[in-house]
Amino acid sequence: xxxxxxxxxxxxxxxxxxxxxxxxxAVQQVMEEAGAKLCGGSIPAAVxxxxxxxxxxxxxxxxxxxxxxxxxxxLREALNYHMKPHPVVVLRAAPAPAGWSARFSxxxxxxxxxxxxxxxFPALELNRVWHVRQPLDEAAMHRAAQQLLGHHDFSSFRAxxxxxxxxxxxxxxxxxxxxGEHLIIHAxxxxxxxxxxxNMVGSLKMVGEGVWPESRVAEVLAAQNRAVAGPTAPAGGxxxxxxxxxxxxxxxxxxxxxx
Amino acid sequence: xxxxxxxxxxxxxxxxxxxxxxxxxAVQQVMEEAGAKLCGGSIPAAVxxxxxxxxxxxxxxxxxxxxxxxxxxxLREALNYHMKPHPVVVLRAAPAPAGWSARFSxxxxxxxxxxxxxxxFPALELNRVWHVRQPLDEAAMHRAAQQLLGHHDFSSFRAxxxxxxxxxxxxxxxxxxxxGEHLIIHAxxxxxxxxxxxNMVGSLKMVGEGVWPESRVAEVLAAQNRAVAGPTAPAGGxxxxxxxxxxxxxxxxxxxxxx
Numbered sequence: 001x002x003x004x005x006x007x008x009x010x011x012x013x014x015x016x017x018x019x020x021x022x023x024x025x026a027v028q029q030v031m032e033e034a035g036a037k038l039c040g041g042s043i044p045a046a047v048x049x050x051x052x053x054x055x056x057x058x059x060x061x062x063x064x065x066x067x068x069x070x071x072x073x074x075l076r077e078a079l080n081y082h083m084k085p086h087p088v089v090v091l092r093a094a095p096a097p098a099g100w101s102a103r104f105s106x107x108x109x110x111x112x113x114x115x116x117x118x119x120x121f122p123a124l125e126l127n128r129v130w131h132v133r134q135p136l137d138e139a140a141m142h143r144a145a146q147q148l149l150g151h152h153d154f155s156s157f158r159a160x161x162x163x164x165x166x167x168x169x170x171x172x173x174x175x176x177x178x179x180g181e182h183l184i185i186h187a188x189x190x191x192x193x194x195x196x197x198x199n200m201v202g203s204l205k206m207v208g209e210g211v212w213p214e215s216r217v218a219e220v221l222a223a224q225n226r227a228v229a230g231p232t233a234p235a236g237g238x239x240x241x242x243x244x245x246x247x248x249x250x251x252x253x254x255x256x257x258x259x
Numbered sequence: 260x261x262x263x264x265x266x267x268x269x270x271x272x273x274x275x276x277x278x279x280x281x282x283x284x285a286v287q288q289v290m291e292e293a294g295a296k297l298c299g300g301s302i303p304a305a306v307x308x309x310x311x312x313x314x315x316x317x318x319x320x321x322x323x324x325x326x327x328x329x330x331x332x333x334l335r336e337a338l339n340y341h342m343k344p345h346p347v348v349v350l351r352a353a354p355a356p357a358g359w360s361a362r363f364s365x366x367x368x369x370x371x372x373x374x375x376x377x378x379x380f381p382a383l384e385l386n387r388v389w390h391v392r393q394p395l396d397e398a399a400m401h402r403a404a405q406q407l408l409g410h411h412d413f414s415s416f417r418a419x420x421x422x423x424x425x426x427x428x429x430x431x432x433x434x435x436x437x438x439g440e441h442l443i444i445h446a447x448x449x450x451x452x453x454x455x456x457x458n459m460v461g462s463l464k465m466v467g468e469g470v471w472p473e474s475r476v477a478e479v480l481a482a483q484n485r486a487v488a489g490p491t492a493p494a495g496g497x498x499x500x501x502x503x504x505x506x507x508x509x510x511x512x513x514x515x516x517x518x
Contacts, residue, residue, distance in 0.1 A: 009379070009381075009382045009383065010382050010383075011382050011383045011385070057383060059383075076378070076379070077378075080379055080380065084380075087382040087383070087385060088382060089379040089380050089381075089382045090379065091377075091379050118350075119335070119336075120268070120335070120339055120348040120349065120350050121339065121343075121348050122268075122348075123268045123269050123270050123346040123347060123348045124268065124269075124270045124316060124318075124346070124387070126270070126346060128383070
């Protein structure tokens with residue numbers, strides 16, 4: 001058994017989120033059970049770079065697991081075989097660097113949030129986007145988003161269940177762009193509070209609808225009070241995109257060899 | 260009651276296709292039942308520009324139905340309300356031009372086929388793409404596709420159940436492009452035979468894998484024999500994109516008013 005770093009994609013719709021729960025299936029459980037089948041016995045708990053909530057998707061979640069000393073190709077194929085038919089797949093695998101932690105070594109995490117902004121319900125995007133019927137002003141939303149950049153107390157955008165010791169976070173990027181009927185919100189920070197991205201999106205939507213002036217977002221931030229912020233955007237529109245580490249994880253392999 | 264033209268989007272996954280069937284739900288039935296609720300009684304059969312198969316999606320199917328003389332906005336909203344929770348939505352609605360037929364007035368139809376070309380199963384695209392693990396040569400596929408353009412007997416790419424009187428069709432466009440891990444196949448013709456797009460894609464995939472030389476596609480076409488062509492590509496990767504008519508249908512409305 002050696003420690004592995006795994007790049008993982010999943011459809012969060014049917015899961016209770018990343019972390020094991022008493023009631024309902026979690027992505028962690030799917031991965032650990034596949035790993036146990038590989039080893040013919042139980043394995044230590046899998047650790048993820050970010051604990052996504054129920055319904056939140058991942059395009060590049062990074063997971064740390066102790067698994068057999070296979071080739072990266074064989075390890076990926078074997079895990080994917082045992083995770084079927086759950087919508088969880090390993091995209092790339094590599095032996096973890098010494099002393100590396102999927103969670104604590106991360107220097108940044110990035111998320112994408114997708115809003116479908118059109119009158120009709122998006123028939124092909126159920127649980128993949130937040131459907132907002134009213135036309136949104138993406139330029140106003142983007143300007144308002146810039147008020148949140150930097151080192152702040154994000155209590156106004158923090159879930160009451162958040163277990164972080166401090167509400168202080170440094171938000172590095174928060175952009176809003178339109179691609180046709182879709183609004184794409186990109187967020188990047190070393191780490192986020194529980195529900196922080198979804199709560200920031202919910203407030204930006206208030207600006208986009210014209211219900212709030214752009215300046216309101218800075219006031220909400222300054223209030224350090226969750227009650228004054230906008231609604232929590234639905235989980236299905238959120239994608240955990242990627243994680244940065246100082247040590248490269250998969251780059252020792254030729255481009256295209258694994259992907 | 261007046262004749263309407265409707266632009267319709269649907270997720271074909273759970274349906275028997277467009278056309279009503281004895282066993283299982285069809286998109287036509289969902290739309291006719293919503294129309295009947297609107298009218299408080301039965302309505303004439305809905306006619307589609309193209310009868311999509313089970314599992315095939317539509318982004319811009321055009322449907323002709325007799326419905327009440329509402330405003331286009333109100334008609335769309337009422338139909339969409341009554342079609343819930345089925346993944347079928349009207350994007351735009353307009354009174355149909357005199358003498359217009361959704362099916363017989365069409366001058367071209369276009370389809371998109373999406374292949375996910377990567378080792379790992381696409382967890383977020385179940386029933387949305389054809390997953391092909393082997394790396395495909397999209398340039399070779401595109402060149403081979405050009406052999407099919409023009410007026411030909413397409414018997415080699417025709418389903419045995421096809422009800423068309425003639426196997427002759429004129430293929431105007433068939434292109435293959437790569438967007439990252441996705442191969443996008445675009446097809447355009449006045450009309451297509453049953454399974455024609457999926458059968459052409461199945462043969463192009465043989466070229467992309469290197470199993471067939473590019474020249475084989477012209478030989479398959481010339482053979483006029485379904486048995487020599489490649490497999491039928493799965494339904495879930497196919498999208499009915501749009502339909503052309505000589506008379507504009509929705510352009511009398513201001514841009515953005517309906518969409």
